Amino acid sequence: MNESAAPGGMTSVMERNIRTLVERRQREELEEPREVRLADAITRFTGSMAFVYIHALLFGGWIVANLPSVPWPKFDPTFVVLAMFASVEAIFLSTFVLISQNRMQERADKRADLNLQISLLGEHEITRLISLVKRIAEKQGVEASRDPELHELEQDVAPEKVLDALQTKEAQLDEGNSAQQRF
Numbered sequence: 001m002n003e004s005a006a007p008g009g010m011t012s013v014m015e016r017n018i019r020t021l022v023e024r025r026q027r028e029e030l031e032e033p034r035e036v037r038l039a040d041a042i043t044r045f046t047g048s049m050a051f052v053y054i055h056a057l058l059f060g061g062w063i064v065a066n067l068p069s070v071p072w073p074k075f076d077p078t079f080v081v082l083a084m085f086a087s088v089e090a091i092f093l094s095t096f097v098l099i100s101q102n103r104m105q106e107r108a109d110k111r112a113d114l115n116l117q118i119s120l121l122g123e124h125e126i127t128r129l130i131s132l133v134k135r136i137a138e139k140q141g142v143e144a145s146r147d148p149e150l151h152e153l154e155q156d157v158a159p160e161k162v163l164d165a166l167q168t169k170e171a172q173l174d175e176g177n178s179a180q181q182r183f
Contacts, residue, residue, distance in 0.1 A: 032103075039099040046093050059086075116159075123157050130154055 010018075029037070045051055062082050066074045076082055131154045137145035144150075 036099065036103060039096045040103070042093075042096045043100040046096070120157075120159060127154060127156050 032040075059082070062076065063079070064070070065072075066076050066079065066082075068074075068077075130150065134145050134150050134154065
């Protein structure tokens, strides 16, 4: 396998993969509904220092304008309107953040599924290579080809069995921890 080096010391395959992933991400972002893009934009802005500065200025000005010591008429002397404004804003901002987090979780789930598929494919390919190399080693009379561990490594991994075993082990540990806590 001869991979030509692309600029920056990366292989052309890596360069192609990066380009493909960036293009796909951009395409998915363009396909998002307008409401989702708006929620993301609001979330990005509210997570910025500009948002903090604007609020410090507005709330600070509001508070100073309504202090008992200032000589002009107060429009919110008990700060009830300010508190209501801040509460309503917090409700909307938390909703926008939750929308963005849900979308980020969906993306993370897609990436996890892709990583799992790639790992399973890699595991399958490695298993086949081990089997092939073992047969070559056997024909050549290489002592290592009789290693008992190779037989185990030649077996395909069944992901559902691994997940079942993990769940069983976790349940056993949970039962053990529950039993210890009762005593």
